[in-house]
Amino acid sequence: MEDRVVTISRAKTTMTFPANFMLVGAMNPCPCGYFGDPAKECTCSPAIVARYQKRLSGPLLDRIDIHVEVPRVEYDKLATEVPLESSHSIRARVEGARERQSQRFTGTHLACNAEMGPGEVREYCQLDDGGRSLPRSAMQQLQMSARAFQRILKLARTIADLAGEGEIATAHLAEAIQYRPRRQMGAGIDLGCGHELSLEVV
Numbered sequence: 001m002e003d004r005v006v007t008i009s010r011a012k013t014t015m016t017f018p019a020n021f022m023l024v025g026a027m028n029p030c031p032c033g034y035f036g037d038p039a040k041e042c043t044c045s046p047a048i049v050a051r052y053q054k055r056l057s058g059p060l061l062d063r064i065d066i067h068v069e070v071p072r073v074e075y076d077k078l079a080t081e082v083p084l085e086s087s088h089s090i091r092a093r094v095e096g097a098r099e100r101q102s103q104r105f106t107g108t109h110l111a112c113n114a115e116m117g118p119g120e121v122r123e124y125c126q127l128d129d130g131g132r133s134l135p136r137s138a139m140q141q142l143q144m145s146a147r148a149f150q151r152i153l154k155l156a157r158t159i160a161d162l163a164g165e166g167e168i169a170t171a172h173l174a175e176a177i178q179y180r181p182r183r184q185m186g187a188g189i190d191l192g193c194g195h196e197l198s199l200e201v202v
């Protein structure tokens with residue numbers, strides 16, 4: 001996944017092919033699908049829930065940048081008249097962020113933030129004073145790997161790009177940290193700088 005190639009070995013030969021892709025996946029929280037649901041009770045035992053969630057290994061989860069829990073949407077919210085942001089304006093924001101990234105990487109072999117290596121992360125993902133103390137406390141409290149930290153910085157850069165900001169602010173970094181897998185998190189972790197992660201442990 002990280003090398004963006006796939007190597008297939010057979011008895012006589014080994015072939016390497018390009019494999020640069022974006023992985024998007026979804027899973028249920030448990031075999032019955034209702035673990036954590038506020039309206040319907042889950043019928044799975046804790047051991048079955050734990051075994052089910054362990055089917056995705058830690059190292060694989062560590063390489064997925066954005067983890068989002070999608071709870072049931074109440075009918076009232078689906079039927080609401082409140083105007084939501086249109087796909088058209090979201091598209092414009094994404095295109096703006098992409099444009100910012102192509103300007104950033106002009107003259108390099110890179111096309112977007114996701115392709116940054118450690119050197120580029122150091123160069124383009126500078127943090128302000130508040131932001132610098134945040135990853136240290138988050139890394140300690142969430143027992144984050146160095147790889148996870150690199151991924152958080154890249155994601156924070158993209159969140160800042162989507163907001164049209166030149167600098168990565170503490171809020172961008174805090175948002176990126178919240179997308180880490182919940183399994184590695186504890187509830188109510190104080191990240192300093194007035195930011196607190198209040199996520200449930202599953």
Ligand SMILES: [Zn+2]
Pocket residue numbers: 030031032033034035042043044
């Ligand atoms: Zn269940």
